[in-house]
Amino acid sequence: MVGRRALVTGGGSGIGAASAALLRLRGAEVVTVDLEGGDITADVRDPPAIETAVDVAAARLGGPADILVAAAGVYRIQPLVELDADGWDDVLHINLRGVFLTGRAVARRLIEAGLPGAMVNLASTAALQGGGDEPSAHYNASKAGVVALTRQMAIEFAPHGIRVNCVCPGVIDTPMLRVMDDAEAGGAWVREAVPLARLGTAAEVASVIGFLLSDDASYVTGAALPIDGGLTA
Numbered sequence: 001m002v003g004r005r006a007l008v009t010g011g012g013s014g015i016g017a018a019s020a021a022l023l024r025l026r027g028a029e030v031v032t033v034d035l036e037g038g039d040i041t042a043d044v045r046d047p048p049a050i051e052t053a054v055d056v057a058a059a060r061l062g063g064p065a066d067i068l069v070a071a072a073g074v075y076r077i078q079p080l081v082e083l084d085a086d087g088w089d090d091v092l093h094i095n096l097r098g099v100f101l102t103g104r105a106v107a108r109r110l111i112e113a114g115l116p117g118a119m120v121n122l123a124s125t126a127a128l129q130g131g132g133d134e135p136s137a138h139y140n141a142s143k144a145g146v147v148a149l150t151r152q153m154a155i156e157f158a159p160h161g162i163r164v165n166c167v168c169p170g171v172i173d174t175p176m177l178r179v180m181d182d183a184e185a186g187g188a189w190v191r192e193a194v195p196l197a198r199l200g201t202a203a204e205v206a207s208v209i210g211f212l213l214s215d216d217a218s219y220v221t222g223a224a225l226p227i228d229g230g231l232t233a
Contacts, residue, residue: 001026001027001028001067001213002027002028003027003028004023004028004029004066004213005028005029005061005062005063005065006023006028006029006030006031006061006065006066006067006068006069006213007033007054007057007061007065007068007102007106008020008023008030008031008033008068008069009032009034009044009070009071009072010033010034010044010071010073010122011030011032011033011034011038011039011069011071012034012035012036012037012038013034013037013174014071014172014174014175014176014202015122015169015172015174015206015209016032016034016069016071016072016122017032017202018201018202018203018205018206019069019071019120019205019206019209019210020032020069022207022209022210023067023069023210023213026210029061029062031056031057031061031065033072033102039057039060040056040057044072044097044098044101044102045093045094045097045098045101046101047101050098050102050105054106054109058109063113064106064109064110064113065106065109066110066116066117066118067117067118067213068103068106068118068119068120069120069209069213070098070102070103070119070120070121071122072094072098072102073094073095073098073142073176074090074094074095074139074176075139075176075178076091076138077134077135077136077178078135078136078138080137083137083138087138088138090138091138092138092141092142092145094142095143095146096142096146099121099122099146100149103119103121103149103164106119107153107157107160107162110160110162111157111160111162116162117161117162118162118163118164118213118214118217119153119157119162119163119164119165120164120165120166120167120209120212120213121146121149121153121164121165121167122146122166122167122169123143123144123147123166123224124139124140124143124146124168124169124170125168125169125170125226125232126139126144127140127143127144127146127147127168127224128144128147128168128232129232133179133189134178134179147168147224150164150165150166150222150224151222151224154221154222155222158221163217163220163221164221164222165217165220165221165222165223165224165225166223166224166225167208167209167212167224167226167227168224168225168227168228168232169205169226169228170194170200170226170227170228170229170231170232171190171199171200171228171229171231172199172201172202172204172205172227173199173200173201174202177199180199193231194228194229194230194231195229195230195233196229196230197229198229199229200227200228200229204227208225208227212225
């Protein structure tokens with residue numbers, strides 16, 4: 001990763017922070033974007049804010065970012081019949097619109113400069129299966145959209161040498177996790193539902209993201225890779 005320039009949204013905590021730390025450890029120059037705790041403060045829902053953030057990052061990095069980790073997101077639980085349109089829109093705007101706006105901005109600058117690149121978007125196992133324990137139709141739909149968007153980005157950006165993949169984490173021990181709100185019940189659920197019988201860590205997800213961004217994954221694009229301890233198996 002030495003010589004690479006990375007932009008990480010949602011880099012203030014969780015998987016985004018772990019990804020930024022790993023990329024720095026491997027020699028990349030990294031700038032994080034977050035509403036709280038990032039190198040740059042920006043709202044991924046806001047097109048002008050993202051355009052500005054990408055340009056500011058390029059100035060700090062010494063050139064356009066050729067690595068993007070789009071990790072900004074929220075997780076909210078609400079039964080579908082109780083979900084209002086504003087709640088739906090808010091989650092879709094952060095989790096899906098934000099990935100679109102950020103990926104578009106980074107790709108435009110790479111294409112203009114004639115440079116290759118690699119992107120990883122954060123989806124979820126919620127994109128691959130529904131669930132009744134924590135009903136979250138807006139979250140599930142947003143992450144399914146990320147999978148579809150990733151595949152389309154991969155096709156459209158491939159002629160420019162830009163690879164795009166996404167990861168689908170399962171139950172990962174981050175501030176967003178809700179299954180362990182009741183530690184005893186959550187632990188029992190994890191032992192029953194997850195073949196590896198434990199939570200994953202942000203560092204484990206970051207490790208896979210690092211692989212997908214590296215030259216070791218040079219023939220991988222358009223993939224949606226579960227990181228879930230076997231949950232979706």
